[in-house]
Amino acid sequence: xxxxxxxxxxxxxxxxxxxGVTVTADTICGEEMIWPVxxxxxxxxxxxxxxxxxxxxxxxxxxxxxxxxxxxxLQNYKYSAADSACGPIPTSTTPTVSTxxxxxxxxxxxxxxWATETYNVTISSxxxxxxxxxxxxxxxxxxxxxxxxxxxxxxxxxxxxxxxVEDFPEYSYRSVMLDxxxxxxxxxxxxxxxxxxxxxxxxxxHLHTYDDQSNPLLxxxxxxxxxxxxxxxxKPEVYTKQDILDLQMYARTRGVVIVPxxxxxxxxxxxxxxxxxxxxxxxxxxGSYNNNHYAAEAPAGAxxxxxxxxxxxxxxxxxxxxxxxxxxxVWHLGADELFLECYNVTSKDKHFYEVLQKFIDFTQSTVIGxxxxxxxxxxxxxxxxxxxxxxxxxSQTMVQSWGLSPTSCATVHKYGLRCIISPYQHTYLDCGxxxxxxxxxxxxxxxxxxxxxxKQWCPWxxxxxxxxxxxxxxxxxxxVVGGGSLLWTERVMPHVQSELMWPRAAIAGERLWxxxxxxxxxxYARVEFHAARLKMQGIDxxxxxxxxxxxxxxxxxxxxxxxxxxxxxxxxxxxxxxxM
Numbered sequence: 001x002x003x004x005x006x007x008x009x010x011x012x013x014x015x016x017x018x019x020g021v022t023v024t025a026d027t028i029c030g031e032e033m034i035w036p037v038x039x040x041x042x043x044x045x046x047x048x049x050x051x052x053x054x055x056x057x058x059x060x061x062x063x064x065x066x067x068x069x070x071x072x073x074l075q076n077y078k079y080s081a082a083d084s085a086c087g088p089i090p091t092s093t094t095p096t097v098s099t100x101x102x103x104x105x106x107x108x109x110x111x112x113x114w115a116t117e118t119y120n121v122t123i124s125s126x127x128x129x130x131x132x133x134x135x136x137x138x139x140x141x142x143x144x145x146x147x148x149x150x151x152x153x154x155x156x157x158x159x160x161x162x163x164x165v166e167d168f169p170e171y172s173y174r175s176v177m178l179d180x181x182x183x184x185x186x187x188x189x190x191x192x193x194x195x196x197x198x199x200x201x202x203x204x205x206h207l208h209t210y211d212d213q214s215n216p217l218l219x220x221x222x223x224x225x226x227x228x229x230x231x232x233x234x235k236p237e238v239y240t241k242q243d244i245l246d247l248q249m250y251a252r253t254r255g256v257v258i259v260p261x262x263x264x265x266x267x268x269x270x271x272x273x274x275x276x277x278x279x280x281x282x283x284x285x286x287g288s289y290n291n292n293h294y295a296a297e298a299p300a301g302a303x304x305x306x307x308x309x310x311x312x313x314x315x316x317x318x319x320x321x322x323x324x325x326x327x328x329x330v331w332h333l334g335a336d337e338l339f340l341e342c343y344n345v346t347s348k349d350k351h352f353y354e355v356l357q358k359f360i361d362f363t364q365s366t367v368i369g370x371x372x373x374x375x376x377x378x379x380x381x382x383x384x385x386x387x388x389x390x391x392x393x394x395s396q397t398m399v400q401s402w403g404l405s406p407t408s409c410a411t412v413h414k415y416g417l418r419c420i421i422s423p424y425q426h427t428y429l430d431c432g433x434x435x436x437x438x439x440x441x442x443x444x445x446x447x448x449x450x451x452x453x454x455k456q457w458c459p460w461x462x463x464x465x466x467x468x469x470x471x472x473x474x475x476x477x478x479x480v481v482g483g484g485s486l487l488w489t490e491r492v493m494p495h496v497q498s499e500l501m502w503p504r505a506a507i508a509g510e511r512l513w514x515x516x517x518x519x520x521x522x523x524y525a526r527v528e529f530h531a532a533r534l535k536m537q538g539i540d541x542x543x544x545x546x547x548x549x550x551x552x553x554x555x556x557x558x559x560x561x562x563x564x565x566x567x568x569x570x571x572x573x574x575x576x577x578x579x580m
Contacts, residue, residue, distance in 0.1 A: 029086035036510035043160035087159030173482025175204035181211035198254035212269030226270030263334025269301020336377035413479030432460030
């Protein structure tokens with residue numbers, strides 16, 4: 001990916017990962033090793049060691065198969081080498097620990113997004129101990145233990161003992177959204193996202209399951225009619241019910257909840273492949289991106305909310321999905337970018353809003369009846385053609401703001417609803433990438449650069465930009481329950497999805513985990529270190545920024561195994577970049 005940055009500072013830090021090569025980062029010790037930064041911690045000047053995680057005697061009280069399985073993940077963790085700057089290097093006389101005690105304050109796995117994630121960890125010269133508020137909290141604590149551990153010779157070690165960490169997130173709803181509709185995502189890709197979420201302590205994987213372009217869920221109701229067809233295999237690209245159930249079990253072991261999005265009544269054109277009679281402006285491509293368009297992207301397709309059959313089909317879909325997405329208490333119902341032109345109405349048509357009100361109440365009451373909390377995009381509250389025209393019957397509803405207004409969450413709160421904050425100006429991970437559908441909007445006219453003939457609708461969100469936003473700069477905003485980052489895939493092929501997501505999703509996650517760093521400058525070394533750690537676990541990451549300061553007042557750049565200096569006394573910044 002081309003380097004893009006929102007900073008004018010000349011000296012920049014580079015992630016030490018190019019062409020798949022990991023290079024040791026600047027010295028990171030103590031609390032700085034933990035991602036995200038913990039609520040509170042203390043470190044000493046000692047060191048302890050143990051042979052391996054599998055050699056530790058582990059007790060979990062009360063017993064928990066989920067925590068036991070999560071502990072096994074540490075056995076495959078790849079570690080950086082012990083750093084002498086962080087404390088003593090282990091020797092034959094270094095104290096050896098042999099036990100890990102985990103005490104759970106509550107029993108039973110909680111599939112709720114709101115499950116407590118509190119934990120504390122103590123590492124002494126004799127043992128490692130953890131107390132967790134729940135099994136989810138224990139999983140967070142295990143990730144912290146892995147982050148604190150390094151290798152020395154043939155032993156594992158923890159430097160800076162005795163260690164004490166107390167930790168919990170500021171917000172429970174810390175999400176990453178992955179769009180599986182615009183581009184089919186192989187199951188391995190989704191599992192890798194979940195792995196990154198585990199090591200970065202993110203809670204919610206929001207799956208944008210279907211859209212106008214495709215529906216990859218192989219349901220009994222719709223079959224594979226709306227799915228993409230793989231050009232090589234000639235088979236539909238679909239997820240089966242068992243695929244989804246297996247993904248959820250994989251996620252549970254890593255402390256992740258999968259929240260599905262069933263976008264309706266707009267963004268549902270793929271259903272028209274099987275149920276065309278209930279889709280308005282089905283497949284329309286004419287008029288997109290002009291003053292009389294039918295959808296945000298072609299092909300168009302919105303549910304005909306005037307048709308009683310549509311209610312029957314939607315109800316059957318939701319009932320079937322209840323058995324697919326069992327392990328969550330939150331479902332996303334979309335409701336964004338609903339264009340009046342698709343129904344041939346105007347904002348003065350009172351009957352349309354009455355029909356829309358009936359449909360929204362129907363879907364929300366159905367989902368609430370399943371024991372799920374509905375989430376909707378902000379559009380029906382903040383877009384001018386809908387603002388103030390609908391009643392919000394169910395106070396359980398949460399609204400996800402994607403940046404239509406800088407005061408969106410404040411507006412949502414006035415309706416007595418909770419808000420999830422994820423403005424595209426700061427959290428969209430696909431912004432600034434490729435031409436995408438904008439090429440259709442401007443008809444190929446070169447209004448941008450040669451590489452991008454159509455100007456992007458949203459700019460690149462650099463790691464610094466995401467961190468600077470901080471989600472809640474002034475502390476807690478009333479009614480906000482969390483936020484997250486989003487990766488739409490119109491412009492993103494599956495093989496580059498991971499690099500676009502990491503480490504930026506982790507950066508957003510830290511801002512939601514802790515208020516502790518809100519006034520801190522961008523933590524270049526910590527981000528670099530965590531990104532390198534993700535790479536070592538098999539998670540592809542992208543460079544965070546371009547340059548790192550050198551101790552000799554120069555630039556350092558990396559290519560493969562080669563580490564060289566580009567001295568600013570001899571070369572300009574532009575000349576240094578060309579040398580890369």
